[in-house]
Amino acid sequence: VQLQASGGGLVQAGDSRRLTCVASGRAFFTYGMGWFRQAPGKEREFVAAISWSGGSTYYAVSVAGRFTISRNNANITVYLHMNNLQPEDTAVYYCAASQLQVFRDWTRFNMDAWGQGTLVTVSS
Numbered sequence: 001v002q003l004q005a006s007g008g009g010l011v012q013a014g015d016s017r018r019l020t021c022v023a024s025g026r027a028f029f030t031y032g033m034g035w036f037r038q039a040p041g042k043e044r045e046f047v048a049a050i051s052w053s054g055g056s057t058y059y060a061v062s063v064a065g066r067f068t069i070s071r072n073n074a075n076i077t078v079y080l081h082m083n084n085l086q087p088e089d090t091a092v093y094y095c096a097a098s099q100l101q102v103f104r105d106w107t108r109f110n111m112d113a114w115g116q117g118t119l120v121t122v123s124s
Helices: 026-030
Strands: 002-006 008-011 017-024 033-040 045-050 057-059 069-072 079-083 091-098 116-122
Touching: 002 091, 017 033, 017 091, 033 069, 033 079, 033 116, 045 069, 045 079, 057 069, 079 091
Parallel strands: 008 116
Antiparallel strands: 002 017, 017 079, 033 045, 033 091, 045 057, 069 079, 091 116
Protein backbone atom coordinates (compact mmCIF):
# COMPACT_ATOMS: atom_id res chain seq x y z
CA VAL A 1 0.00 0.00 0.00
CA GLN A 2 1.22 3.50 -0.83
CA LEU A 3 0.13 6.55 1.13
CA GLN A 4 -0.04 10.27 0.38
CA ALA A 5 -0.83 12.73 3.16
CA SER A 6 -1.98 16.32 2.84
CA GLY A 7 -3.81 19.07 4.68
CA GLY A 8 -1.17 20.59 6.91
CA GLY A 9 -0.71 24.30 7.33
CA LEU A 10 -0.49 27.18 9.75
CA VAL A 11 -3.36 27.59 12.19
CA GLN A 12 -4.03 29.46 15.40
CA ALA A 13 -4.59 27.90 18.80
CA GLY A 14 -8.18 26.74 19.11
CA ASP A 15 -8.61 26.21 15.38
CA SER A 16 -9.55 22.98 13.64
CA ARG A 17 -7.86 21.24 10.74
CA ARG A 18 -8.44 18.08 8.73
CA LEU A 19 -5.62 15.95 7.41
CA THR A 20 -6.19 13.55 4.53
CA CYS A 21 -4.32 10.41 3.57
CA VAL A 22 -5.06 8.84 0.19
CA ALA A 23 -3.97 5.25 -0.28
CA SER A 24 -3.30 3.21 -3.35
CA GLY A 25 -2.87 -0.51 -3.73
CA ARG A 26 -5.31 -3.38 -3.68
CA ALA A 27 -4.36 -4.43 -0.16
CA PHE A 28 -5.71 -1.23 1.43
CA PHE A 29 -8.73 -2.97 2.91
CA THR A 30 -6.58 -5.37 4.91
CA TYR A 31 -4.71 -2.64 6.75
CA GLY A 32 -5.44 -0.70 9.84
CA MET A 33 -4.60 2.94 9.23
CA GLY A 34 -3.25 5.56 11.54
CA TRP A 35 -1.45 8.80 12.15
CA PHE A 36 1.83 9.56 13.87
CA ARG A 37 3.49 12.89 14.45
CA GLN A 38 6.99 14.17 15.02
CA ALA A 39 7.64 17.48 16.72
CA PRO A 40 10.97 19.28 16.28
CA GLY A 41 13.67 17.54 18.28
CA LYS A 42 11.37 14.74 19.39
CA GLU A 43 10.73 11.16 18.38
CA ARG A 44 7.86 10.18 16.14
CA GLU A 45 4.85 9.32 18.29
CA PHE A 46 1.57 7.55 17.79
CA VAL A 47 -1.55 9.73 17.45
CA ALA A 48 -4.52 7.67 16.31
CA ALA A 49 -5.49 4.45 14.55
CA ILE A 50 -8.55 2.94 12.91
CA SER A 51 -9.30 -0.65 11.97
CA TRP A 52 -9.76 -1.77 8.37
CA SER A 53 -13.54 -1.75 8.81
CA GLY A 54 -13.60 1.58 10.60
CA GLY A 55 -15.36 -0.02 13.52
CA SER A 56 -12.55 0.37 16.01
CA THR A 57 -10.44 3.41 16.85
CA TYR A 58 -7.68 4.17 19.31
CA TYR A 59 -6.10 7.46 20.38
CA ALA A 60 -3.09 8.74 22.22
CA VAL A 61 -4.05 10.27 25.54
CA SER A 62 -2.73 13.65 24.41
CA VAL A 63 -5.29 13.93 21.60
CA ALA A 64 -8.27 11.90 22.86
CA GLY A 65 -11.40 13.99 22.82
CA ARG A 66 -9.94 16.54 20.40
CA PHE A 67 -8.92 14.44 17.39
CA THR A 68 -11.08 12.02 15.43
CA ILE A 69 -9.84 9.48 12.91
CA SER A 70 -12.12 8.17 10.19
CA ARG A 71 -11.81 6.32 6.92
CA ASN A 72 -13.74 6.01 3.70
CA ASN A 73 -12.98 2.70 2.04
CA ALA A 74 -14.92 3.71 -1.06
CA ASN A 75 -12.34 6.34 -1.93
CA ILE A 76 -9.52 4.68 0.06
CA THR A 77 -8.96 7.72 2.21
CA VAL A 78 -8.24 8.21 5.90
CA TYR A 79 -8.86 11.47 7.71
CA LEU A 80 -7.66 13.03 10.93
CA HIS A 81 -10.02 15.70 12.19
CA MET A 82 -8.20 17.88 14.68
CA ASN A 83 -10.13 20.25 16.93
CA ASN A 84 -8.97 22.78 19.51
CA LEU A 85 -5.41 22.66 18.23
CA GLN A 86 -2.71 23.80 20.62
CA PRO A 87 0.92 24.86 20.07
CA GLU A 88 2.08 21.50 21.43
CA ASP A 89 0.31 19.84 18.49
CA THR A 90 2.82 21.44 16.15
CA ALA A 91 4.51 18.61 14.29
CA VAL A 92 4.94 16.84 11.01
CA TYR A 93 2.05 14.40 10.75
CA TYR A 94 2.50 11.06 8.99
CA CYS A 95 -0.12 8.57 7.94
CA ALA A 96 0.76 4.93 8.32
CA ALA A 97 -0.60 1.48 7.60
CA SER A 98 -0.21 -1.71 9.56
CA GLN A 99 -1.62 -5.19 9.75
CA LEU A 100 -0.99 -5.36 13.47
CA GLN A 101 -4.33 -6.02 15.11
CA VAL A 102 -3.58 -4.48 18.51
CA PHE A 103 -3.34 -0.73 18.24
CA ARG A 104 -1.41 -0.25 21.47
CA ASP A 105 1.41 -2.27 19.87
CA TRP A 106 1.82 0.26 17.07
CA THR A 107 5.14 2.07 17.18
CA ARG A 108 7.26 4.01 14.72
CA PHE A 109 9.31 0.82 14.25
CA ASN A 110 6.63 -1.63 13.13
CA MET A 111 4.42 0.11 10.57
CA ASP A 112 4.18 -1.54 7.15
CA ALA A 113 3.95 1.68 5.15
CA TRP A 114 4.36 5.40 5.64
CA GLY A 115 3.15 8.43 3.78
CA GLN A 116 5.25 11.53 3.45
CA GLY A 117 4.68 14.00 6.25
CA THR A 118 2.49 17.07 6.28
CA LEU A 119 3.42 19.93 8.60
CA VAL A 120 0.92 21.39 11.03
CA THR A 121 2.02 24.55 12.81
CA VAL A 122 -0.13 25.94 15.60
CA SER A 123 0.56 29.49 16.68
CA SER A 124 -0.42 30.77 20.13
